[in-house]
Structures are given as structure tokens and as C-alpha cells.
Amino acid sequence: MKKILLLISIFLFAAVLSAQVQNSSTEVINYKEKDGFIIIDLTINGSVAPFLLDLAGKTLILDEFVDKFKIVDLRETSDKYPNNKIEIDKGGIIKTISFGNNVFANEYKVNITKDKENIIRKLGVAGIVNGTLFKNCVLTIDKKNKRITTSIPYRPGYISxxxxxxxxxxxxxxxxxxxxxxxxxxxxxxxxxxxxxxxxxxxxxxxxxxxxxxxxxxxxxxxxxxxxxxxxxxxxxxxxxxxxxxxxxxxxxxxxxxxTIVKEEAKQTLSTIVPGKMNSITRDDFIHYIFDYKNESEFVLKGDKPVVIDFWASWCIPCMRMMPEMEKMAEKYKDKVIFYKVNADKEKELCAMFNVLALPTLFFIPKNGAPIVEVGALPEKYIEIIETKLL
Structure with missing residues (x-):
């Protein structure tokens, strides 16, 4: 029965992330400009890298990033880049890709190039992304302020x-x-x-x-x-x-x-962390309290206590069954372990960064060491991990 619920959870998680239309959300992200091109940062299977935005082109990466981005299903392809700007050598699949929290895709098609003289190498980016990534949102580009806004389900309020x-x-x-x-x-x-x-x-x-x-x-x-x-x-x-x-x-x-009068986005305030509680956190909280993945390559836990993180969603039956058990654990270990929960529907960048593909996914992070990742609603097993690996 547990296996059936887990499979249902995986299926529903993929469906909801692909739809991306259940929540109303607006996100503003600054972009860079290089040689007149728009350069944005994408998160691909846990790695962050700069990409050239070519809405009318093809999504494509340099071949030296295939291993880093964990590209799968490599195959021959007949795809051609528009106007033959870049030579395409093969195709593949990206498991997870995101741009901020509003733009997310699973099983995303990508092309690969070995071309040594193309513009991507000269710009120092990992590849190109086209318009297919943004098909479930409203994409707003403000060149004057070098900002991209992604909004769901409607345009920003300042656009008439x-x-x-x-x-x-x-x-x-x-x-x-x-x-x-x-x-x-x-x-x-x-x-x-x-x-x-x-x-x-x-x-x-x-x-x-x-x-x-x-x-x-x-x-x-x-x-x-x-x-x-x-x-x-x-x-x-x-x-x-x-x-x-x-x-x-x-x-x-x-x-x-x-x-156009573009209002400054209100700055996000960090959540207050309470021992003995399941603390709901955002991407900014994660970076501040747990690990700054935007500036650090090796996972080093912040703070002086081990951590448990529960990636969950309200539609996930095993997640909701597990939540009361997690609350009991948070209370039981309140002086020894900090407990967090991440809403996977809202924090898509974190899901892409840490390859969260099924729910619930739990991270058990010792004070010194790499995270232990578990999937499913298994409270007895998780208590054992806390007792033997974290304390």
C-alpha cells in the first residue's frame, strides 16, 4: 500500500509541477546583459549556470556540461538551429530545470553542441534557452531596468x-x-x-x-x-x-x-525559526539558515544544530499523513534538531536545485556531513535516522 501511495505521489507531483497554474504568483529576477544579449541563471538538476535567452531558438547546451547537468537519454537528432547559427550534434533530456520559483519543467528536451567557435563559448555561458520553458506563465521583459518578471496566471498589474x-x-x-x-x-x-x-x-x-x-x-x-x-x-x-x-x-x-510605472517589489522578510515546531521556509530562508547554494559549491550546514527538512504539498496524501508525525518529532527533539518544511508547489527552485522529484522527500542533515535523503512516509525509519545519524 505504501508503495502504491508513493507512486501516486510521484505522478501527481510531476503533473502539478508541469501545470504550474494552481498558484497566483509574481517573481521579479534581475538579468545580466553581455554583448547585447540577455543572460539568465537557470537551475538544472542541482546546478546553477548562465544561459543566453533566445526565445525563437532552441534549448541547447555545450557538450562539456552534459555530465554536470546529468543529461539523460542521449540520442542522435535531426534538429537544426534556426538559420544554422549553431551546429547541433545530439539531443537529450533534462530531468528538472527551473528559472526562479514560477518556471519549472520536468523531462525537458535539450540539444547538445560540440561547436568550438559558436557564440555561447565566447559569451561564457553554458547554453541557450528558448520560449518552451515559459509556456505556462506570463513572461515580462523590462530591458530598461534589466528585469524579467514571471507571473501566474496574469500579467503584472502595471501593464494595461x-x-x-x-x-x-x-x-x-x-x-x-x-x-x-x-x-x-x-x-x-x-x-x-x-x-x-x-x-x-x-x-x-x-x-x-x-x-x-x-x-x-x-x-x-x-x-x-x-x-x-x-x-x-x-x-x-x-x-x-x-x-x-x-x-x-x-x-x-x-x-x-x-x-509604465514599475513598483519596487516588497523585500521578503525572513521567517522566524521556532524550536520544537515545523518551521515553514522559503528559498530565501533556506539560503540564510541552512545552505547558501548560490555562492557555495560544497554543502556546509549553517547553524549549530542538525536539521530535518520535509518537502511536502497539500495535495500529497502521504505528506498530509506524515505531517502530524513530523510535528511530534519536532517537539520531541526541540532542543537538539531544527525542523523545517518546504511547500514544493511554491518553492520550485529548491526542488530543482536538490532534485526533489517525489513527495514527501525528507533531508536529514547532520552538523558535519552531507544530507541523507529519504522518500516516503516512514516515521519509524526517520526516528531511527535522527537517533543514529544526527544526534
């Missing part, structure tokens, strides 16, 4: 509903935007690889005007490149406003900077 239009999604979740160039309507591929404004294989009408929804862009430069298959609009668009892409509703918003 009046500034919207429909989009067409390509098979790889590339985004085709409606734009008016010299009085004519065009479908423009939003390409975050291109640093300019509009790129086309041919001249686009007579005149010199560009309008995106309600924003008129004066004297737009249109670059002519013969190898371009679809006309594109690049990062130059973001010099004139903020874009929000709602993948679920096939809608985009483009709002000029002078109409």
Missing part, C-alpha cells in the same frame, strides 16, 4: 489591458507579433537573438514608420539579411517599451516606458 494584441506561437513556442510597418500589417517573429529592431530579407514597403499596438516608433531601422526566413523584431523593440508575453492566452502586451 489596453496595450494588448494576439500572437501566433510557432511549434517551438516562438512568438509571432503583429506589427505595422509603413502602413502595412506584418507578422514579426520576436527574436531575442537579434539586437536590432526589424530584420527582413527584403524591403518592407515605402516610408519609415513602425507601430506596435499603440506605440509609434520613429525612424525605425530595418536591416536586410538575405538568409532571414521570417521577418523578425529584435531586442531593439525593448528600447521603446516593456513586453509581456502570455503564452497560455496567446496574447502579448507592449507598453511604452512613459506609460
Amino acid at each position: 489591458i489596453k496595450e494588448r494584441d494576439k500572437i501566433v506561437l510557432t511549434p517551438e513556442n516562438g512568438v509571432m507579433l503583429n506589427g505595422e510597418i509603413n502602413g502595412q500589417q506584418y507578422k514579426l517573429l520576436f527574436d531575442t537573438w537579434e539586437k536590432g529592431l526589424v530584420t527582413s530579407s527584403h524591403k518592407m514597403g515605402n516610408g519609415n514608420s513602425l507601430k506596435m499596438i499603440n506605440v509609434n516608433i520613429p525612424d525605425p531601422k530595418i536591416d536586410i539579411k538575405k538568409n532571414v526566413v521570417l521577418p523578425t523584431i529584435g531586442l531593439g523593440l525593448l528600447d521603446h517599451g516593456i513586453i509581456s508575453i502570455d503564452y497560455l492566452r496567446s496574447t502579448f502586451y507592449f507598453q511604452s516606458h512613459d506609460k
Whole structure:
């Protein structure tokens, strides 16, 4: 029976994480800019690394990161990078990948390149990520402040509903935007690889005007490149406003900077930790109280007491059955062990960082040593681990 419940828990956990639509959440993350490209940090199977954001491209990594990222199901592939910018050698699967807490995927398709001369190596990043990772959220890019906002289920409040239009999604979740160039309507591929404004294989009408929804862009430069298959609009668009892409509703918003007031996000306060209780913690709490995985490579527990962490969710039957037992343990060992609980639905970055794929997952962390990881609702076994491994 316990095995059946565990299998159900694993299945439901994967389904809920893939859906990503049950909670209302907004997260703002600063990004870096290098040589005009947007660079973001992704968490892949417990490793954090910088990636170039190419929404119209392919998700791809350098071959030297295959082992570090624990890529599985390596195979031959016929995939081609758009416009043959990068040579693809093979394909594989990423078990878990996340961008902050709102963007998370399991069993995520990735391509691999051995190309020695490509732009990824020159930029010093591990790879490229495309639009498929963001398909279950609203992605907002603010180039002026170098911020990316991911929100579920709607756009940020500072983006007006009046500034919207429909989009067409390509098979790889590339985004085709409606734009008016010299009085004519065009479908423009939003390409975050291109640093300019509009790129086309041919001249686009007579005149010199560009309008995106309600924003008129004066004297737009249109670059002519013969190898371009679809006309594109690049990062130059973001010099004139903020874009929000709602993948679920096939809608985009483009709002000029002078109409936009971006409120500063309220700083998260750390939780107060109470001995003898199951303390609910966030990513920031984890970094502050337990282990700073963003700046440290080797796991070294903070504090002067061993720790137990319970990754749980409200829909997980074994988790809810286990919670009263965990509360009893927290009370029993209140002067010797600190107990924490992490809501896996809300803390997706922690789940990706520590490869939490089934619930409940428990970490037993001695004062000096690596975490002991267990899966399932087994209170007797966990008491034994505390008695023999932590105390």
C-alpha cells in the first residue's frame, strides 16, 4: 500500500509541477546583459549556470556540461538551429530545470553542441534557452531596468489591458507579433537573438514608420539579411517599451516606458525559526539558515544544530499523513534538531536545485556531513535516522 501511495505521489507531483497554474504568483529576477544579449541563471538538476535567452531558438547546451547537468537519454537528432547559427550534434533530456520559483519543467528536451567557435563559448555561458520553458506563465521583459518578471496566471498589474494584441506561437513556442510597418500589417517573429529592431530579407514597403499596438516608433531601422526566413523584431523593440508575453492566452502586451510605472517589489522578510515546531521556509530562508547554494559549491550546514527538512504539498496524501508525525518529532527533539518544511508547489527552485522529484522527500542533515535523503512516509525509519545519524 505504501508503495502504491508513493507512486501516486510521484505522478501527481510531476503533473502539478508541469501545470504550474494552481498558484497566483509574481517573481521579479534581475538579468545580466553581455554583448547585447540577455543572460539568465537557470537551475538544472542541482546546478546553477548562465544561459543566453533566445526565445525563437532552441534549448541547447555545450557538450562539456552534459555530465554536470546529468543529461539523460542521449540520442542522435535531426534538429537544426534556426538559420544554422549553431551546429547541433545530439539531443537529450533534462530531468528538472527551473528559472526562479514560477518556471519549472520536468523531462525537458535539450540539444547538445560540440561547436568550438559558436557564440555561447565566447559569451561564457553554458547554453541557450528558448520560449518552451515559459509556456505556462506570463513572461515580462523590462530591458530598461534589466528585469524579467514571471507571473501566474496574469500579467503584472502595471501593464494595461489596453496595450494588448494576439500572437501566433510557432511549434517551438516562438512568438509571432503583429506589427505595422509603413502602413502595412506584418507578422514579426520576436527574436531575442537579434539586437536590432526589424530584420527582413527584403524591403518592407515605402516610408519609415513602425507601430506596435499603440506605440509609434520613429525612424525605425530595418536591416536586410538575405538568409532571414521570417521577418523578425529584435531586442531593439525593448528600447521603446516593456513586453509581456502570455503564452497560455496567446496574447502579448507592449507598453511604452512613459506609460509604465514599475513598483519596487516588497523585500521578503525572513521567517522566524521556532524550536520544537515545523518551521515553514522559503528559498530565501533556506539560503540564510541552512545552505547558501548560490555562492557555495560544497554543502556546509549553517547553524549549530542538525536539521530535518520535509518537502511536502497539500495535495500529497502521504505528506498530509506524515505531517502530524513530523510535528511530534519536532517537539520531541526541540532542543537538539531544527525542523523545517518546504511547500514544493511554491518553492520550485529548491526542488530543482536538490532534485526533489517525489513527495514527501525528507533531508536529514547532520552538523558535519552531507544530507541523507529519504522518500516516503516512514516515521519509524526517520526516528531511527535522527537517533543514529544526527544526534
